[in-house]
Amino acid sequence: MENKLLNLTLPFVIEEIENILETYPKSLHQETFSANNLRQELVAYVLSRVPNKYIVVDKTENLEQTKLSIAYSSQRLLDIEYYIHLGIRDIFGIFSSNNMDIQPNNNQNFRNSRKVS
Secondary structure, rough: OOOEEEEEEHHHHHHHHOOOOOOOOOOHHHHHHHHHHHHHHHHHHHOOOOOOOEEEEEOOOOOOOOOOOOOOOOHHEEEEEEHHHHHHHHHHHHHHHHHOOOOOHHHHHHHOOOOOO
């Protein structure tokens, strides 16, 4: 039997990013983060700052039909939202100051920044 590791936090963070970006001005933030590389940077930014939850499942199990969900405390939800907003600000700031797509060597500016408690 082969198993695979699933990150349960990833789909939740992606969904929260979508919801939060909907609240930002379309002309600025939504269009900036519509670029897939910036959206992926934002996902990585958030995931690197919050505890992730994982499960091990049988590789043959059909998980597409099963909605996997995890319960988060109110504080954890606030933390995730905080880091999404912070990531939007940091990544958008770098993007705006460079006035071009973020290149991989520029990612270190926000990817390695310290976690704020």
